[in-house]
Amino acid sequence: MVSFTFDDFPRTARYQGGDILAMQGWRATYYVAAGLMGIENHHGQSFHATDVQQLHECGHEISGHTYSHLDCAQSTPEQVIAETKRNTAALKAMGVDTPIEHFAWPYGTTNAAHKAALAKRFKSMRGVSSGVHYGKADLNLLKSTPLFSGPETDEALSLLQGLKKKPGWLIFFTHDVRANPSKWGISGRDFGRVIAAVKDCGADVLPVGKALEKLEGHYG
Numbered sequence: 001m002v003s004f005t006f007d008d009f010p011r012t013a014r015y016q017g018g019d020i021l022a023m024q025g026w027r028a029t030y031y032v033a034a035g036l037m038g039i040e041n042h043h044g045q046s047f048h049a050t051d052v053q054q055l056h057e058c059g060h061e062i063s064g065h066t067y068s069h070l071d072c073a074q075s076t077p078e079q080v081i082a083e084t085k086r087n088t089a090a091l092k093a094m095g096v097d098t099p100i101e102h103f104a105w106p107y108g109t110t111n112a113a114h115k116a117a118l119a120k121r122f123k124s125m126r127g128v129s130s131g132v133h134y135g136k137a138d139l140n141l142l143k144s145t146p147l148f149s150g151p152e153t154d155e156a157l158s159l160l161q162g163l164k165k166k167p168g169w170l171i172f173f174t175h176d177v178r179a180n181p182s183k184w185g186i187s188g189r190d191f192g193r194v195i196a197a198v199k200d201c202g203a204d205v206l207p208v209g210k211a212l213e214k215l216e217g218h219y220g
């Protein structure tokens, strides 16, 4: 099983990301930091409210991040909870009419107190360390493999090859999808190579929430 996820997110993650996946009949998970709406940063132009709305209508999964992209390692659990509440409210105001059930830790940083605080609010929380889940997963810190142009693309392709021999759950994450991507983004060409490799390995492609439901059905 493979899940594609986009963090923050820049507009190219929709037009060159989720829209391209949807052409394969696949849907992605977007971990949205609502406070980044409309800004321009190193990932390019950030999402507009209509992007969130339309991705949601298309069946992509809108999920949580901290509102202002707050680094949880630098904050108290109370601050983190306040940020996630503010983020959820902002996503609702953008037209997301389903609960925000999944979360990604900005920068992948967290600690035991934060995990305990958010475990009551989210069904899963995702980090940024690479790897495949085989038969078990830490729902407070799911592994996630970067889809960045560079050596990370080769690593992603090799993990996909591995899924053919040993099935598991591989979650990818990236930011911008464009020619000349940032250090934390991927070119459309490399993204296309990954899509071809996913098709070749025959994995089911599901957003994180749907993948978890399927796993829970399987493992009880």
Ligand SMILES: [Zn+2]
Binding pocket: 007, 008, 033, 065, 069, 105, 106, 107
């Ligand atoms: Zn982020």
